[in-house]
Amino acid sequence: MIDRNRKVKWGILGCGKIAHKFANDLLLNDNSELVACVSRDVEKSTAFAEKYNIRFSFDSYEDFARCDEIDVVYIATPNSYHKEHSLLCLRNKKAVLCEKPLATNKADVEEMIKVAQENKVFFMEAMWTSCLPNIISINNTIQKGIIGELIHITADFGFKTGYDPKSRLFDPNLGGGSLLDIGIYPLYISLLLLGKPKSIRVSMRYCETGVDTSCSALLSYENGATAALFSSFETVTDIKCEIYGTEGKIVIPGRFHEQNEYLLSKQGFSEQLIKSEKVGLGYYHEIEHINECLYRGEVESFIMPFRMSLDLIEIMDEMRFKSEKFS
Numbered sequence: 001m002i003d004r005n006r007k008v009k010w011g012i013l014g015c016g017k018i019a020h021k022f023a024n025d026l027l028l029n030d031n032s033e034l035v036a037c038v039s040r041d042v043e044k045s046t047a048f049a050e051k052y053n054i055r056f057s058f059d060s061y062e063d064f065a066r067c068d069e070i071d072v073v074y075i076a077t078p079n080s081y082h083k084e085h086s087l088l089c090l091r092n093k094k095a096v097l098c099e100k101p102l103a104t105n106k107a108d109v110e111e112m113i114k115v116a117q118e119n120k121v122f123f124m125e126a127m128w129t130s131c132l133p134n135i136i137s138i139n140n141t142i143q144k145g146i147i148g149e150l151i152h153i154t155a156d157f158g159f160k161t162g163y164d165p166k167s168r169l170f171d172p173n174l175g176g177g178s179l180l181d182i183g184i185y186p187l188y189i190s191l192l193l194l195g196k197p198k199s200i201r202v203s204m205r206y207c208e209t210g211v212d213t214s215c216s217a218l219l220s221y222e223n224g225a226t227a228a229l230f231s232s233f234e235t236v237t238d239i240k241c242e243i244y245g246t247e248g249k250i251v252i253p254g255r256f257h258e259q260n261e262y263l264l265s266k267q268g269f270s271e272q273l274i275k276s277e278k279v280g281l282g283y284y285h286e287i288e289h290i291n292e293c294l295y296r297g298e299v300e301s302f303i304m305p306f307r308m309s310l311d312l313i314e315i316m317d318e319m320r321f322k323s324e325k326f327s
């Protein structure tokens with residue numbers, strides 16, 4: 001448990017693209033202090049430290065993980081390294097916020113959770129969407145039954161990018177593929193609102209490296225509800241989410257996973273625009289949540305619990321295993 005009278009001391013492991021965005025939001029949070037960063041490249045870690053006024057910079061992940069000044073580490077490395085880097089920090093008794101997806105298969109996620117539990121340290125998947133006030137408000141509206149029983153969800157996340165077999169998006173050794181990279185957001189919304197599906201039908205398109213470049217799935221639930229999910233590196237989509245209930249609907253406009261507003265319409269009535277708070281790029285809210293968990297002495301998030309991460313990876317494993325192949 002961290003004393004509420006002091007700031008939570010954060011470290012960032014891996015100084016890539018998302019690390020910069022996260023650092024900017026950390027600096028907006030009054031209860032956080034960014035005390036350390038690490039890159040395998042000393043020039044990169046020094047430049048990162050200078051840019052964000054960070055006291056300790058390292059060029060060895062191992063030395064960083066041993067640093068006593070750090071309470072919690074944000075892991076911002078490619079998907080296939082999340083397990084190795086999380087275990088390194090957890091075994092050094094650091095709380096960990098690890099980028100999504102937690103790992104590239106369920107067995108690895110189970111092992112990561114086990115190590116966190118054995119070491120009695122906080123561990124959470126950085127599904128930042130889960131902490132956004134907009135998503136929390138939508139979930140509350142649905143739980144109250146305002147749009148009735150849910151019967152269908154559509155959610156998509158697509159952008160067009162050139163094929164580069166060496167990039168983390170396309171390299172299987174870095175955990176590439178549209179499903180793991182962005183398809184996880186549509187899947188998260190369906191899991192949050194409808195739970196685990198009873199059955200899954202899925203089609204994927206693949207590139208030469210063997211990872212999926214597009215993924216289309218239809219999830220079916222016990223009550224007959226369905227979710228149509230799509231992710232792609234091959235086409236630009238609206239990145240929108242539509243949630244249909246027996247009494248109304250909710251539309252989260254594009255980019256749904258980071259939105260601060262949604263449209264609510266009850267059948268027969270006009271649309272109502274509901275706005276929520278969003279600070280910085282939105283990572284602020286997961287940072288605030290983790291600080292609160294650490295102040296309370298929690299080892300598991302009450303917003304993004306282990307069960308959610310296990311369900312996400314289990315479904316993504318099944319989707320990749322079951323997919324019909326088109327390339």
Ligand SMILES: NC(=O)c1ccc[n+]([C@@H]2O[C@H](COP(=O)([O-])OP(=O)(O)OC[C@H]3O[C@@H](n4cnc5c(N)ncnc54)[C@H](OP(=O)(O)O)[C@@H]3O)[C@@H](O)[C@H]2O)c1
Pocket residue numbers: 013014015016017018019038039040041044076077078079081099100101126128168174181
């Ligand atoms: N939450 C979000 O909105 C969001 C958005 C984008 C990405 N992500 C997630 O964040 C993670 C990183 O994505 P990114 O776009 O920031 O990637 P990136 O720019 O490629 O940065 C990844 C960093 O990982 C480190 N790394 C360690 N071992 C590596 C290896 N063998 N090959 C390449 N890099 C290695 C590198 O840091 P050093 O060289 O400094 O050691 C590199 O800068 C991914 O898991 C991704 O899914 C999340």
